[in-house]
Amino acid sequence: MQAVRWKLEIKNAVLIAVASLIAAIGLWVFVTPGQFAPSGVDGIAAMLQELMRGAGMDIRAGYFSTLLNIPLLVAAWFVLKKRYVLYTLAYMLLLFAYTTVFGWIDLPVYPVTSETTRLLAAVMGGIAQGLTGLMLRVGGSAGGVDVIACMIQKKRQSDNVERIIAILSYIISAFSFFVWKGDVNAVIYSFIAIYICERTTAALLRDSRKAVKFEIIVCKEQADCIKDMIVYEMKRSATVINAKGIFLGEEKELILCLVHYRQFSEFLMKISEYPCVFLTYSEVLGIRGNFDWVLEYERPEDVTMREQRLQKRDMLFEEQQKE
Numbered sequence: 001m002q003a004v005r006w007k008l009e010i011k012n013a014v015l016i017a018v019a020s021l022i023a024a025i026g027l028w029v030f031v032t033p034g035q036f037a038p039s040g041v042d043g044i045a046a047m048l049q050e051l052m053r054g055a056g057m058d059i060r061a062g063y064f065s066t067l068l069n070i071p072l073l074v075a076a077w078f079v080l081k082k083r084y085v086l087y088t089l090a091y092m093l094l095l096f097a098y099t100t101v102f103g104w105i106d107l108p109v110y111p112v113t114s115e116t117t118r119l120l121a122a123v124m125g126g127i128a129q130g131l132t133g134l135m136l137r138v139g140g141s142a143g144g145v146d147v148i149a150c151m152i153q154k155k156r157q158s159d160n161v162e163r164i165i166a167i168l169s170y171i172i173s174a175f176s177f178f179v180w181k182g183d184v185n186a187v188i189y190s191f192i193a194i195y196i197c198e199r200t201t202a203a204l205l206r207d208s209r210k211a212v213k214f215e216i217i218v219c220k221e222q223a224d225c226i227k228d229m230i231v232y233e234m235k236r237s238a239t240v241i242n243a244k245g246i247f248l249g250e251e252k253e254l255i256l257c258l259v260h261y262r263q264f265s266e267f268l269m270k271i272s273e274y275p276c277v278f279l280t281y282s283e284v285l286g287i288r289g290n291f292d293w294v295l296e297y298e299r300p301e302d303v304t305m306r307e308q309r310l311q312k313r314d315m316l317f318e319e320q321q322k323e
Helices: 002-034 040-054 061-077 082-105 115-138 145-155 161-174 184-205 220-233 261-271 300-322
Strands: 211-219 239-244 251-259 277-284
Touching (some): 002 040, 002 061, 040 061, 040 145, 061 082, 061 145, 115 184, 145 161, 161 184, 211 220
Antiparallel strands (some): 211 277, 239 251
16 A cells, blocks of 8 residues: 555656746747737746836746745645645746746747737746646646635635636736736736637547447336446446336436447437437546446347347337337
C-alpha cells in the first residue's frame, strides 16, 4: 500500500510540473506579447506586468501571480484540505521558477504583428491555461479564483460556483480596457482566451471513455429476450432492477445498460423490435471500470434457451400486431 501511495505522489508531482510548465509557456510566449489578460489572478498579474512595464520596470507576471496567491492559500489552509493547498503552492512556485528561467534565457515569444496573430495568441494562451486542468486531476488547482471557488463551495455547496468564477474572470478581464489604454480588442481577446480556457479544461476533465446510458422499462415476459439481445448481440452487460408501474401496478423490470457511441443507432434499432418497451437514454460523461461483456464459455443449453426466448419474442410481437 505504501509503495502504491508513493507511485501516486510521484505521478502527481510530474503532472504538477507539466501543468505549471504549460502555464508558464502560455503566459510568456502568447499572453505577454498578445497584450491581453487571461482569466483570474493570472489576468491581474498580466495587467500589473503591463503597468510596471509602462512605468519603466520589468517585473514579470509570475512574481505578481505568486504574491497574489499567497494570501488566498493561507486562507485556504484553514478551510480546505492541506493536500490541495500544498499541490497548489507547488504549482505556483514552479510557475514562478519557470518564468524566471525564461527571463534568464530570453525565451523567444510568439511574433504578434497583426490582429490575426494577436487572435491566434489569445487562442493558444487560452488553450495553455486550460490545460492547467491537470491540477484538478491531481486534487489541486492553478490558484487564484479556483481557490476562491473551492472555499465558496466548501461553505455554500448549493451556490453555482462556476457562474461566480466566470463572472469574476470576465470582470477582471474587463479592466484590461484601461490597462491597455482603451484598446477594445484587448478585452475581446481576453474574453476569447477565457472561453477557450474553460472549454479546454472541460474537455480535459471529461473522461475519454464516454458512453450512452439506456434505462429500459419492460414487462417481465420480454425482459429475458432483451437481456439476451444485450449480452449476445450487443456484447454488453447490464443491471436489472425490479420495478412496478405506478398506474396499473404491473410488475416490470428496469434494465440499465451502457453502450458505446458507435453502437447507439444499432441499439435503438434492435430495441425497437420489442413491443411494450419504454426507454430513456442520456450521455454519460465518463466511466470507471469495464462495461464490456466477453463470452468465454457458452453451454449448449444456453443456446437452446436463447432460441426459445427469441421465438417467444416473435410470438409476442405477432400478438401485438394483431391487437
